[in-house]
Amino acid sequence: MEFTPIIGLEVHVQLLTKSKLFCGCPNLFNPDNPNVQTCPVCIGLPGSLPVMNQEALRLSQKTAMALNLNLANFTKWDRKQYYYPDLPKAYQISQFDLPFSYDGWVEVTLPSSGETTKVRLIRAHLEEDAGKNMHDESGRGGDSKVDLNRTGTPLLEIVSEPDIRCAEEARVFLEELRLLLRYIEVSDCNMQEGSMRCDANVNLHVHEDGEKIPTPIVEVKNLNSFRGVEAAIEYEIKRQVKAWETDRKRIGDVPKETRGWDADRGQTFAQRGKEDAADYRYFPDPDLVPVTTTDEQLEAIRATLCVFPADRRKSYVNDLGLSEYDASVIVDQGREYADYFDEVTSVCGDGKQAANWLTQDVQRELNDRKIEIAEFSISAAVLGSVLQKIVKGDITIKSGREVFAELLKQSDDGTTVSAESVDAIIADKGLGKEQDTGKIDAAIQAVIDNERNAKAVEDVRGGKQQAVGPLIGQVMRELKGADAGSVRQMIIDKLTS
Numbered sequence: 001m002e003f004t005p006i007i008g009l010e011v012h013v014q015l016l017t018k019s020k021l022f023c024g025c026p027n028l029f030n031p032d033n034p035n036v037q038t039c040p041v042c043i044g045l046p047g048s049l050p051v052m053n054q055e056a057l058r059l060s061q062k063t064a065m066a067l068n069l070n071l072a073n074f075t076k077w078d079r080k081q082y083y084y085p086d087l088p089k090a091y092q093i094s095q096f097d098l099p100f101s102y103d104g105w106v107e108v109t110l111p112s113s114g115e116t117t118k119v120r121l122i123r124a125h126l127e128e129d130a131g132k133n134m135h136d137e138s139g140r141g142g143d144s145k146v147d148l149n150r151t152g153t154p155l156l157e158i159v160s161e162p163d164i165r166c167a168e169e170a171r172v173f174l175e176e177l178r179l180l181l182r183y184i185e186v187s188d189c190n191m192q193e194g195s196m197r198c199d200a201n202v203n204l205h206v207h208e209d210g211e212k213i214p215t216p217i218v219e220v221k222n223l224n225s226f227r228g229v230e231a232a233i234e235y236e237i238k239r240q241v242k243a244w245e246t247d248r249k250r251i252g253d254v255p256k257e258t259r260g261w262d263a264d265r266g267q268t269f270a271q272r273g274k275e276d277a278a279d280y281r282y283f284p285d286p287d288l289v290p291v292t293t294t295d296e297q298l299e300a301i302r303a304t305l306c307v308f309p310a311d312r313r314k315s316y317v318n319d320l321g322l323s324e325y326d327a328s329v330i331v332d333q334g335r336e337y338a339d340y341f342d343e344v345t346s347v348c349g350d351g352k353q354a355a356n357w358l359t360q361d362v363q364r365e366l367n368d369r370k371i372e373i374a375e376f377s378i379s380a381a382v383l384g385s386v387l388q389k390i391v392k393g394d395i396t397i398k399s400g401r402e403v404f405a406e407l408l409k410q411s412d413d414g415t416t417v418s419a420e421s422v423d424a425i426i427a428d429k430g431l432g433k434e435q436d437t438g439k440i441d442a443a444i445q446a447v448i449d450n451e452r453n454a455k456a457v458e459d460v461r462g463g464k465q466q467a468v469g470p471l472i473g474q475v476m477r478e479l480k481g482a483d484a485g486s487v488r489q490m491i492i493d494k495l496t497s
């Protein structure tokens with residue numbers, strides 16, 4: 001059987017506003033104190049009136065720009081009617097026919113093949129989140145509870161075209177989306193806390209007798225980890241292949257099915273039937289005025305954007321000569337890490353040197369200390385000044401490591417280290433070029449004076465330059481980290497001048 005998986009994603013992202021979308025309640029993840037972040041507006045008491053949070057719209061518009069979406073100057077709010085215990089007012093304020101943004105794309109590169117694809121986006125719209133139902137999972141019955149802290153949290157829904165063709169592509173799309181939204185600081189996209197969640201629409205195009213036959217679409221709801229998204233889609237593709245072989249049902253033969261994902265058993269399972277948009281009885285919210293945004297306002301938002309992860313990777317490879325792998329390692333660590341790298345590079349003038357230090361020496365310290373780059377005691381300017389001395393040849397890489405270790409030691413002792421600390425350490429420890437040259441000179445003299453080397457020394461004196469090799473080797477063993485080229489030159493100079 002030949003087939004192509006057809007996958008589209010709907011991603012929900014909570015925005016990092018101080019307050020909720022239509023009231024002043026705090027927008028905080030607070031599962032330990034249920035129902036404390038509520039008011040008449042977000043729980044929908046009669047007579048309460050919503051007021052739109054301007055910052056939520058601004059963060060949404062900023063996101064849309066990063067996702068290459070077109071922005072509408074005019075948008076409005078609609079009521080989506082349904083009853084569920086976590087939605088006490090029995091409707092959700094959302095956007096139906098006039099979302100604030102439409103037609104965008106995200107570029108993703110698959111690690112397995114290196115292939116780059118564009119996943120198109122249909123739209124992004126803003127809506128309020130519902131509360132949370134909590135069921136007793138002991139299996140002994142018990143109570144179901146409702147926590148309305150989350151009710152009314154600003155939620156951005158990003159809907160892709162069914163452009164995704166495999167589970168890996170879905171995962172990479174989500175990872176890239178999360179990285180991008182974190183770079184532009186609109187959401188923490190914390191999947192454990194539910195601030196990024198995903199539904200996947202999956203079906204197959206079966207290739208038979210030159211025909212492409214679409215099978216029924218299944219929506220897998222509430223995927224809350226990257227692994228879950230990938231595993232659920234893989235499972236669903238296999239399940240649908242079997243279903244086709246058994247019942248040969250095509251799209252339209254049965255209603256769209258909604259399934260859940262059981263991460264423990266690694267299976268999707270059938271849930272309630274999916275309502276059509278008609279069942280929600282959308283209508284414009286009479287309590288909220290439509291929103292107009294001027295081009296000037298949009299331009300002011302655009303000015304707050306940073307360089308996006310994909311553009312940074314390209315520039316690290318093309319402008320700094322980094323490998324694609326190193327560029328990704330740095331960019332994927334997040335914006336603060338990439339900003340740190342940029343500053344080190346601009347101070348030392350050598351992106352490759354900066355990348356080596358960041359991905360090895362600095363990363364090892366961060367791992368050992370279990371800290372983020374923002375908490376690292378050696379600032380980018382200070383590390384940059386150490387690397388600048390290496391790049392200029394003032395100190396060796398080995399001496400650079402000694403300076404780095406001493407900087408860490410001093411800052412652990414409570415000193416704030418600076419570029420001046422770097423100079424002081426180099427002077428104290430005698431690591432500078434002059435001291436280095438002195439040391440190398442002494443080591444070379446010792447090797448020349450060693451009787452065992454008399455023959456080689458004579459040969460070099462007599463013009464046989466290839467005899468210098470073993471002498472360089474001995475000096476290098478003595479002075480780990482010295483530059484072999486300059487040692488070679490110094491030995492030749494000493495013996496032939």
Ligand SMILES: [Zn+2]
Nearest residue numbers: 023025039042
């Ligand atoms: Zn409220």
